[in-house]
Amino acid sequence: MLEVTNLSAGYGKVEVLHGLSIRIKPGQLVTLIGSNGAGKTTTLRALSGMIQPTAGSIKLRDTEIAGLNTHQVTKLGLAHSPEGRRVFSTLSVRDNLELGAFPRLTGARPKGDVQADIKRMFDMFPRLGERRDQLAGTLSGGEQQMLAMGRALMLNPDVLLLDEPSMGLAPKLVEDVFKTIRTLKQAKTTMLLVEQFAAAALDVADYGYVLENGRLSTEGEASKLRDDPAVKAAYLGQAH
Amino acid sequence: MDILAQLVVSGITVGMIYAVIAFGYQLTFATSETLNFGQGEALMVGALVGLTTINFLIGLNLGTLSAYLLMLPVIMAFGLLQGSIVEFLGVRKAIAIKSEAGWIMATIAIGIIIKNLAENIWGRDALKFPSPLAEASLQIGPVRIQPMEIAIVVGALLLMLAVELFNRRSIYGKAVVATANDRDAAGLMGINTKSVITFSYALSSMAAAFAGVLVAPITLTGASMGAVLGLKAFAVAIIGGLSSGIGLIVGGLILGITENLTGYYISSGYKDVPGLVLLLLVLSLKPSGLFGKATIKKV
Ligand SMILES: Nc1ncnc2c1ncn2[C@@H]1O[C@H](COP(=O)(O)OP(=O)(O)OP(=O)(O)O)[C@@H](O)[C@H]1O
Ligand SMILES: [Mg+2]
Numbered sequence: 001m002l003e004v005t006n007l008s009a010g011y012g013k014v015e016v017l018h019g020l021s022i023r024i025k026p027g028q029l030v031t032l033i034g035s036n037g038a039g040k041t042t043t044l045r046a047l048s049g050m051i052q053p054t055a056g057s058i059k060l061r062d063t064e065i066a067g068l069n070t071h072q073v074t075k076l077g078l079a080h081s082p083e084g085r086r087v088f089s090t091l092s093v094r095d096n097l098e099l100g101a102f103p104r105l106t107g108a109r110p111k112g113d114v115q116a117d118i119k120r121m122f123d124m125f126p127r128l129g130e131r132r133d134q135l136a137g138t139l140s141g142g143e144q145q146m147l148a149m150g151r152a153l154m155l156n157p158d159v160l161l162l163d164e165p166s167m168g169l170a171p172k173l174v175e176d177v178f179k180t181i182r183t184l185k186q187a188k189t190t191m192l193l194v195e196q197f198a199a200a201a202l203d204v205a206d207y208g209y210v211l212e213n214g215r216l217s218t219e220g221e222a223s224k225l226r227d228d229p230a231v232k233a234a235y236l237g238q239a240h
Numbered sequence: 241m242d243i244l245a246q247l248v249v250s251g252i253t254v255g256m257i258y259a260v261i262a263f264g265y266q267l268t269f270a271t272s273e274t275l276n277f278g279q280g281e282a283l284m285v286g287a288l289v290g291l292t293t294i295n296f297l298i299g300l301n302l303g304t305l306s307a308y309l310l311m312l313p314v315i316m317a318f319g320l321l322q323g324s325i326v327e328f329l330g331v332r333k334a335i336a337i338k339s340e341a342g343w344i345m346a347t348i349a350i351g352i353i354i355k356n357l358a359e360n361i362w363g364r365d366a367l368k369f370p371s372p373l374a375e376a377s378l379q380i381g382p383v384r385i386q387p388m389e390i391a392i393v394v395g396a397l398l399l400m401l402a403v404e405l406f407n408r409r410s411i412y413g414k415a416v417v418a419t420a421n422d423r424d425a426a427g428l429m430g431i432n433t434k435s436v437i438t439f440s441y442a443l444s445s446m447a448a449a450f451a452g453v454l455v456a457p458i459t460l461t462g463a464s465m466g467a468v469l470g471l472k473a474f475a476v477a478i479i480g481g482l483s484s485g486i487g488l489i490v491g492g493l494i495l496g497i498t499e500n501l502t503g504y505y506i507s508s509g510y511k512d513v514p515g516l517v518l519l520l521l522v523l524s525l526k527p528s529g530l531f532g533k534a535t536i537k538k539v
Binding site for chain 1: 411412414415417418420421422424425426427428429430431432433
C-alpha cells in the first residue's frame, strides 16, 4: 500500500532522515518508534509532502508521490493527523470534519456519503457529537485529538498517518485513543502510527520500525520487537 | 444640531467606503499575513474601468441605472483578475521564500505602475462618473441624503455579508478559513493553499474595485483618487484590527465621522489629524486593534 525506499529529507541544508525504507501492506498497522528528535515527525512530514524529500521514492499504491505537494498527496488518499493536533480553531467541530472530506466534496476523490460519515465519526467519538457546533479551539486537548483523528478519517484514506495521538493526554484518554486505533485496525484501516508509548504501540501494531538519529536501526514483527532485549532496554523502560 | 446630524451621516458614507477597502486588507492578511499596499490603486483602476464600461453601455442607449448594474459584474471580474495578477507577480515568491518585506515593496511598486498606466490611459484630470440614481438629495428628518449615499452603505454591507456567508456556508469558503487558521493543516486536508491565497488577493481587489464604483458617482474619478483612500483604509484596518469584521465597520465609521466633524468644527486643514492620532493611540495602547484578538504566538 505504501512503499518507501531510501528516503532522505531534512530542513534547509540539514539532512535529518538518511535513507529510510518502510513498507506498509494493505490493512496493516505499522508503528514507528524512536526517542525524541529521532526524526519520526520528519518522516511523516516527508511522506505527506509537507517537506520535500531530497532523495528516495515514496509509492502510494503504485503512484510515485515523492515530490508532490501536500494537497496532491492528500487527494491521492494519504491522510495525516499531524503532531500537535492542529485543528481549525475558529471553525466548528462539524466544519472541521467536513474539511477532512474536502477532496471528496470537490470532486478530487469519490464522494460517497459525507454526511453519513460525519455521523459515523460522532458514533465513534460521542464527545464530538455532543459538541458538534462548538468551535474546535474551545475543545479540551483530548477532544481535539479525537477531532484530528476523525478529520483525517473523513478522507476515507488509503493510508492514515498518526503522529503521537496520545501526546499530552491523561492516562484514561490515552487508553481511549488506543481503543480507537484498535477499532480502526479491525476495520482494516492501513496505518502508520508514531508513538511515544512504544510498548502500547507495539501491542496494537502488526509490524514495527525503530528510528535512531534518522536511520532505521531495527525492524520486525511487533510481537518480536516487544521481546527484543535492545528495544526493551532503550524504549520500553520508561512508558507504561 | 442639524449640521451635526448632517456631518455624521456623510461621515458614515465615507466610513463605509473605508471599511470595504479595509476589508480587502483583512482578506489577504488572514490567509497569507501579507497585504496589498496597492489597494488604493486597485480601487482607482476599478473605478476607471467602471467609468469606461458604463459610458460604453450608456452609448448603447442603456439607461444609467441599467448600465451601472451591468457594469458591476464587469468591474468585479476585472478586480478578481487584477488581484490575482498582483499576487502572482508580487507576493507568491515572497511568501515562498518567507521574505519579510519583499511583498511590501512589490505591492507598492505594482500600485505605482497601475497609477502611471491609468494616468496615461485616462489622463490626469478628475472625471465625472454618471450617477445611476437621482442626484437630488432626499430630506430625511433633519438631514439631506443623496440616494447614492444610501446605496453606498447598503452596497458595502451587502458585499461584506456576501463574503462572510460564503466563508461560513460553502466548502470553498471554509477552506479559506481553514487556510487562515493553519496553512499546513489546511494543506493536509487537500486544500491548495497557494490557490486560496491567490483567491483572497483576487477577492480583495474585487472589494476595492467595487468600493471604487460605489464612491465614484458622489466624488470624481481619476488616477489620483486611490492613494488617500488606500491609506485611510489602512488606518481603519489597524484601528479596527486585522482580524475583526465588526472592527472594520466601527473603525471606518469612527474615522469617517471624526474627519467630517474636525473638518467642519475645527478646520478642514486638520481633517486628517484625528484619524492619525487615533491610529497612533491604538498602535501604542492596543496594537492588535480595538477589536482585534491579541495574536497568540505558537510555541
Ligand atoms: N522545522 C524544523 N526546522 C529545522 N529542524 C527541525 C524542524 N523540525 C524538526 N527539526 C529537527 O529535526 C530532527 C528530528 O525532529 P522530529 O520532529 O522529526 O523528531 P521526532 O522523532 O518527531 O521527535 P519527538 O518525539 O520529540 O516528536 C530534530 O533534530 C529537530 O531539531
Ligand atoms: Mg515528533
